Amino acid sequence: AQSVTQPDIHITVSEGASLELRCNYSYGATPYLFWYVQSPGQGLQLLLKYFSGDTLVQGIKGFEAEFKRSQSSFNLRKPSVHWSDAAEYFCAVGGGGGADGLTFGKGTHLIIQP
Amino acid sequence: NAGVMQNPRHLVRRRGQEARLRCSPVKGHSHVYWYRQLPEEGLKFMVYLQKENIIDESGMPKERFSAEFPKEGPSILRIQQVVRGDSAAYFCASSPAGSVAYNEQFFGPGTRLTVL
Numbered sequence: 001a002q003s004v005t006q007p008d009i010h011i012t013v014s015e016g017a018s019l020e021l022r023c024n025y026s027y028g029a030t031p032y033l034f035w036y037v038q039s040p041g042q043g044l045q046l047l048l049k050y051f052s053g054d055t056l057v058q059g060i061k062g063f064e065a066e067f068k069r070s071q072s073s074f075n076l077r078k079p080s081v082h083w084s085d086a087a088e089y090f091c092a093v094g095g096g097g098g099a100d101g102l103t104f105g106k107g108t109h110l111i112i113q114p
Numbered sequence: 115n116a117g118v119m120q121n122p123r124h125l126v127r128r129r130g131q132e133a134r135l136r137c138s139p140v141k142g143h144s145h146v147y148w149y150r151q152l153p154e155e156g157l158k159f160m161v162y163l164q165k166e167n168i169i170d171e172s173g174m175p176k177e178r179f180s181a182e183f184p185k186e187g188p189s190i191l192r193i194q195q196v197v198r199g200d201s202a203a204y205f206c207a208s209s210p211a212g213s214v215a216y217n218e219q220f221f222g223p224g225t226r227l228t229v230l
Contacts, residue, residue: 004156036221043118043205044157044221090156101147101159101173102219 002027004091006105013081014113021076021108023091032094033074035065039087086112118208118222126228133193135225139208146189147219148181151203163189196229
């Protein structure tokens with residue numbers, strides 16, 4: 001069965017500092033990987049996705065993520081965070097080649113310190 | 115250019131009542147997914163539907179829950195005889211037909227169900 005682990009429940013970062021959110025997945029075949037962001041009381045917005053090709057993917061709002069097959073990881077990064085980045089971040093994995101329900105991690109709550 | 119729409123945004127029901135949650139996918143999308151988010155948890159997949167067909171309901175509780183996506187109109191998630199444990203945020207997502215595009219799901223704002 002597929003699974004996603006986000007080891008950090010909460011992360012606090014100073015505004016302007018760099019950010020890395022960790023995501024490890026378990027999937028038997030080539031995974032489709034996603035990062036979503038959720039603001040309080042809102043739905044989910046897709047930040048970026050990895051299907052194939054270049055393992056470093058660029059997303060919206062200055063985010064990027066790197067797929068490392070050997071480590072089963074898909075960590076999200078941003079060189080300089082802004083106060084508006086405070087939110088809940090979810091990593092998700094889906095089956096390749098077809099339409100499957102996504103499997104989500106439990107999320108990482110990002111707090112930005114002034 | 116409307117995204118996924120869900121209504122109501124908030125729903126309060128007493129134990130034993132029925133809850134009906136509606137989801138209108140992005141125009142032109144033929145795939146709909148329902149997820150449930152319990153407090154402090156990630157989203158859990160419930161069911162995947164295409165028009166008039168349930169494709170995968172492996173995440174749906176065996177009793178009291180049902181879903182449909184008719185030829186015309188929104189997708190409906192129906193919970194009969196609600197219990198307190200059904201209190202959660204229910205999210206709908208849609209995706210277009212196609213190969214790689216299948217897995218890019220666009221999420222609605224969710225319906226927050228509270229069972230008293």
